Amino acid sequence: MARGNTRQRIQDVALELFAEQGYEKTSLREIAERLDVTKAALYYHFKTKEDILVGIFEDLTRPMDELIDWAREQPRTLEIKRETLRRYQVALLAAAPLFRFMQENQATVRELSVGLTFKERVLTLTEFLQEPDFTIEQKVRCVSAVFTLHAGTFFVERVEGDPEEKHEAVLEVALDLIDRAHEGR
Incomplete structure (x- = not known):
């Protein structure tokens, strides 16, 4: 092998x-x-076990890093931000086993080097979605769009319905939040 x-x-x-x-x-x-x-x-x-976990984390978060690199090279338009959310959902769904582990082992993850780097990635992504002149409400909508995708990856499984339809609904809510943050621009 x-x-x-x-x-x-x-x-x-x-x-x-x-x-x-x-x-x-x-x-x-x-x-x-x-x-x-x-x-x-x-x-x-x-x-070590930590080496295994770091390796898992690096492999499953590589698409997130690639997304951040891609987003940095794009114009900061609403459509690019919408595409960023679409791509982020794909990356989250692919990494769902890791995120389930992180959710269930929060104390351990906080102690390992992987915890901080994940937080940094999410903060970078939320900052990309915002604009410097946004109001607090607009910034909260942008941050909420990202966390809607997170919640949709883990907690919507308890909502009845077809998994694919649920993922589409979660994405629609996240896109609606980003659209509303950009209204009037």
């Missing part, structure tokens, strides 16, 4: 175990056992 595939399998299994029993209660030995490899084979790719 290619090295990249082994790394990915380790990350997938580790994330499963972290979700099942919590980050703190999961050992490298258990990850190796679930993969049916030796601890030495696991150490070849990752030295």
Whole structure:
């Protein structure tokens, strides 16, 4: 098996175990056992649980970094901001297992290096959506648009309905918030 595939399998299994029993209660030995490899084979790719988590985080947040880089190069028009929200929803949905882990292990995430960098990414994104002359209400709408997408990724699953329709509805609410923030410009 290619090295990249082994790394990915380790990350997938580790994330499963972290979700099942919590980050703190999961050992490298258990990850190796679930993969049916030796601890030495696991150490070849990752030295610690934190290394595994950081690797998962980097892989799943790469689309977010790419989105931020893309947005920085675009004109600050309403349509670009709407497209940014569309692309952000796609990135969030792809990274849903990681975000579920982060939600369920907030204390652990705060202690790890990944917590702050995620917060910085979200703040960068919300700042891109705002304009310097916006009122507080307009700025709150922009920030709320981003957090609507976050809430939609995790909490709307309890709302009855087709998953695809729910994702579309969440995006529509986020787009409506950004549109209303830009009214009168």
